[in-house]
Amino acid sequence: MNKSQENIKVREPLVRTVKRAERSNLDIIKLRIIAFILALVAGGLFILLIGFNPFELYLTIVSGAFRSKMAIQATVKFMIPLLMASLGITLAFKMKFWNIGAEGQIIMGAVFSSYFALFYSDLPHIVLIIIMFISGFIGGGLWGLIPAYFKSKFNTNETLLTLMLNYIALHVISFLRDGPWKDPGSSGFPKIARFEANAQLDKILGVQFGWIVGLILVVVVFIYMVYTKHGYEISVVGESQATSRYAGMNVKKIILRTMILSGGICGITGVIQSAGSDMTLAASVAGGVGFTAIIVAWLANLNPFGILMVSFLFSVLEKGSSVMQSTYGLSTYSASVLQGIILFFILGCEFFIRYKFVLRHKGGNK
Amino acid sequence: MKKFLSLILALSLVFSLTACSPKQDTKQEPAKEETTKEETSTQGKMPAVAKEDIKVGVIHIGNPADGSGYTYAHDQGIVGMQKALGLDDSQIIRKNNVNDTDPTATETAILECIEEGANIIFGTSWGYMDTMEALAAEYPDVIFSHGSGYKSNGTNFNNYFGRIYQARYISGIVAGLKTESNLIGYVAAMGQENSEVTGGINAFAMGVNSVNPDAKVFVKVTNSWFSPEEETNAAKALLAEGCDVIAQHCDTPNPQLEAEKSGAFGIGYNSDMSKDAPKATLTSAVWDWSQYYTWAVENLINGTWTGENYYGGMEEKLVGISPLNESIIAEGTKEAVQDAEKRILDGSFNVFDGVIETNDGKTVGEEGKTLDDATITGGINWYFKTVTVK
Numbered sequence: 105m106n107k108s109q110e111n112i113k114v115r116e117p118l119v120r121t122v123k124r125a126e127r128s129n130l131d132i133i134k135l136r137i138i139a140f141i142l143a144l145v146a147g148g149l150f151i152l153l154i155g156f157n158p159f160e161l162y163l164t165i166v167s168g169a170f171r172s173k174m175a176i177q178a179t180v181k182f183m184i185p186l187l188m189a190s191l192g193i194t195l196a197f198k199m200k201f202w203n204i205g206a207e208g209q210i211i212m213g214a215v216f217s218s219y220f221a222l223f224y225s226d227l228p229h230i231v232l233i234i235i236m237f238i239s240g241f242i243g244g245g246l247w248g249l250i251p252a253y254f255k256s257k258f259n260t261n262e263t264l265l266t267l268m269l270n271y272i273a274l275h276v277i278s279f280l281r282d283g284p285w286k287d288p289g290s291s292g293f294p295k296i297a298r299f300e301a302n303a304q305l306d307k308i309l310g311v312q313f314g315w316i317v318g319l320i321l322v323v324v325v326f327i328y329m330v331y332t333k334h335g336y337e338i339s340v341v342g343e344s345q346a347t348s349r350y351a352g353m354n355v356k357k358i359i360l361r362t363m364i365l366s367g368g369i370c371g372i373t374g375v376i377q378s379a380g381s382d383m384t385l386a387a388s389v390a391g392g393v394g395f396t397a398i399i400v401a402w403l404a405n406l407n408p409f410g411i412l413m414v415s416f417l418f419s420v421l422e423k424g425s426s427v428m429q430s431t432y433g434l435s436t437y438s439a440s441v442l443q444g445i446i447l448f449f450i451l452g453c454e455f456f457i458r459y460k461f462v463l464r465h466k467g468g469n470k
Numbered sequence: 471m472k473k474f475l476s477l478i479l480a481l482s483l484v485f486s487l488t489a490c491s492p493k494q495d496t497k498q499e500p501a502k503e504e505t506t507k508e509e510t511s512t513q514g515k516m517p518a519v520a521k522e523d524i525k526v527g528v529i530h531i532g533n534p535a536d537g538s539g540y541t542y543a544h545d546q547g548i549v550g551m552q553k554a555l556g557l558d559d560s561q562i563i564r565k566n567n568v569n570d571t572d573p574t575a576t577e578t579a580i581l582e583c584i585e586e587g588a589n590i591i592f593g594t595s596w597g598y599m600d601t602m603e604a605l606a607a608e609y610p611d612v613i614f615s616h617g618s619g620y621k622s623n624g625t626n627f628n629n630y631f632g633r634i635y636q637a638r639y640i641s642g643i644v645a646g647l648k649t650e651s652n653l654i655g656y657v658a659a660m661g662q663e664n665s666e667v668t669g670g671i672n673a674f675a676m677g678v679n680s681v682n683p684d685a686k687v688f689v690k691v692t693n694s695w696f697s698p699e700e701e702t703n704a705a706k707a708l709l710a711e712g713c714d715v716i717a718q719h720c721d722t723p724n725p726q727l728e729a730e731k732s733g734a735f736g737i738g739y740n741s742d743m744s745k746d747a748p749k750a751t752l753t754s755a756v757w758d759w760s761q762y763y764t765w766a767v768e769n770l771i772n773g774t775w776t777g778e779n780y781y782g783g784m785e786e787k788l789v790g791i792s793p794l795n796e797s798i799i800a801e802g803t804k805e806a807v808q809d810a811e812k813r814i815l816d817g818s819f820n821v822f823d824g825v826i827e828t829n830d831g832k833t834v835g836e837e838g839k840t841l842d843d844a845t846i847t848g849g850i851n852w853y854f855k856t857v858t859v860k
Contacts, residue, residue: 174585178578294693295571298600381574383604388572426582429566433559435535436567 116464124460132457139453143446150445154438161428168427169420177311182419184314185377189397190411191325192369198406199362200342205266206370206394208273209244213371214378215276216243218385221303229302236375244371245364252363256356277387296385305380312380326408338362518773519589527563527583527591529598531570531696540721543740544594547759554764563588570597577601584612590770615766620848625777630762633783635673637755639821640791640810641737642677644752645715647800648735652685654678655708657701657718657725661691662851667719669850673821674717675857681806688713689859696721702728709734726751742792752799754792761788784814827855
């Protein structure tokens with residue numbers, strides 16, 4: 105135990121949380137299965153409480169996500185932004201740079217690319233789309249670079265800074281929507297015009313091609329993090345900045361570079377959401393995805409392939425509950441409560457995989 | 471480096487291939503279903519659909535369970551249509567709380583209705599318009615009917631709304647007779663550029679003016695169709711200005727509740743809000759959407775769907791005022807209301823008749839004429855002389 109506890113008589117709390125030694129894989133899988141069953145039971149109780157049959161509703165969630173071609177397309181559509189934003193923040197999280205600003209970076213990516221989608225929509229399609237992706241990357245990257253710069257220069261708290269930049273980004277959209285980019289044909293309703301078909305992303309297998317970009321990114325981010333020097337540097341900085349400095353790494357540069365990439369990927373998410381899904385620049389372009397992505401990235405242990413799986417499960421839950429809601433005439437709120445219950449157990453389980461509670465012993469610590 | 475790049479490319483190629491193959495398998499079957507559906511339904515322009523096969527999708531911005539306001543009024547219309555036509559509960563698909571400023575959410579909700587086999591979809595909020603327009607082109611077999619907007623394509627995408635200004639004029643009479651401070655508040659969802667809201671304010675103010683030339687109408691804009699908090703705040707501010715009757719063009723009954731709290735009175739909107747604020751709401755300008763929904767679905771069943779836009783008024787019973795709250799209305803209200811209703815129904819009075827003075831000292835309209843429908847729905851961007859925006 106550390107010095108302060110030895111010297112000063114501190115009353116030990118009744119329950120402490122302690123990081124536990126690595127669990128075996130089998131244990132982890134067991135815990136997850138238990139958590140999943142508990143989640144279903146607790147959710148089931150809630151469903152019973154509001155007067156429905158839990159088995160039917162759960163079945164509806166699963167079948168709702170896969171029942172037809174359109175349903176699968178919709179599920180994939182939910183997944184695209186979640187997958188990409190999670191990949192984006194993973195880079196920063198690996199470095200222990202708490203990028204809570206994916207929302208803002210998504211928005212700025214969408215804003216930058218929307219400029220071209222709105223005002224240069226007569227460019228050749230492929231050129232325009234490429235420009236939009238590049239500008240989206242730059243927009244998101246810049247929004248990620250700002251907190252990174254302040255962190256490396258003044259050691260500011262990146263959690264707060266990235267979080268606050270979200271709100272600024274959101275207001276940038278409102279400003280553009282109510283002012284310079286307002287759709288003149290909307291008779292006073294504040295909105296930005298719908299993109300011309302030329303500025304919309306093409307569909308592959310009935311879904312905008314963002315899903316392919318997402319899948320490619322899974323592989324690219326995986327290779328970048330595991331097999332490149334950059335990736336190695338990121339994890340060393342994440343473990344200990346002192347170590348990386350001792351090893352002669354330029355920590356500042358690594359932070360800046362990684363945050364441009366992290367924000368840039370989120371920025372591309374914004375391009376894909378606005379030009380592939382919204383077909384306009386809407387204030388809802390990020391719509392909470394940037395926050396959900398944090399849960400996804402953590403549940404997946406910052407592993408890109410894990411992220412692919414987790415974000416897929418998330419979208420099944422999302423799409424399935426939407427079908428459940430309309431099939432059974434549930435209120436949207438009860439669908440959210442159910443989602444919340446399930447998440448609570450799954451996240452709780454992750455906590456118990458990594459930490460354990462220690463009760464206070466009578467004879468002091470040991 | 472080259473090796474690295476080719477590795478990435480190869481991997482991503484492999485990955486995307488493996489990723490699509492299982493999906494394609496599942497896609498085969500529903501595709502077949504779709505072609506058979508098309509065969510049976512491509513006989514006419516908008517062919518008749520048997521009553522048992524009707525599936526109605528409804529996209530709501532709020533939740534019908536709110537029990538009052540815009541969404542509730544629309545949903546009551548759907549319920550009325552369902553009863554009138556004898557449809558089963560399973561033939562109605564409701565999508566609630568669909569944010570109309572979120573195109574992706576809108577599209578997802580509409581596609582889900584189509585997924586469940588909807589052949590007619592009603593979008594009740596303004597912001598669904600562009601998404602419905604795009605989807606109407608993509609799904610020509612499905613009817614998209616959009617409330618309150620201005621776009622349509624003449625076949626499977628139409629627009630429906632009504633002459634709510636008639637009801638507003640009459641509710642203005644009720645307010646004008648009631649006010650003692652001669653200040654009437656009006657919580658408005660949108661600003662001057664929005665003809666629907668602004669026209670409604672003007673009709674209301676003209677109704678007030680017809681019985682009480684001294685009364686002024688103070689307007690507070692929330693810039694949102696549905697914003698419970700903003701609506702409350704706007705009502706509070708208007709009450710603080712000294713208004714003793716609060717009228718509204720927004721989705722929740724919150725302005726009525728605020729009026730009741732401070733002992734003032736109010737004019738509700740959408741549904742009968744005396745349910746929410748029995749001590750304050752004098753009457754409400756209300757919609758009976760079942761008139762339209764029944765008409766539209768009936769047309770689809772009979773194969774008489776023409777794709778024309780719908781613009782009903784008091785004559786069609788689409789709009790009107792809810793029963794007067796007898797215990798709190800001013801004396802003589804009933805007679806004044808009946809008189810105005812009679813003049814509107816027999817066509818001798820159309821609200822926006824003759825020369826109308828605006829609040830910036832100009833005039834609109836010509837003697838002996840009345841504003842045409844196109845102007846009323848899209849071109850009222852001025853305020854009546856007694857209106858002040860706060």
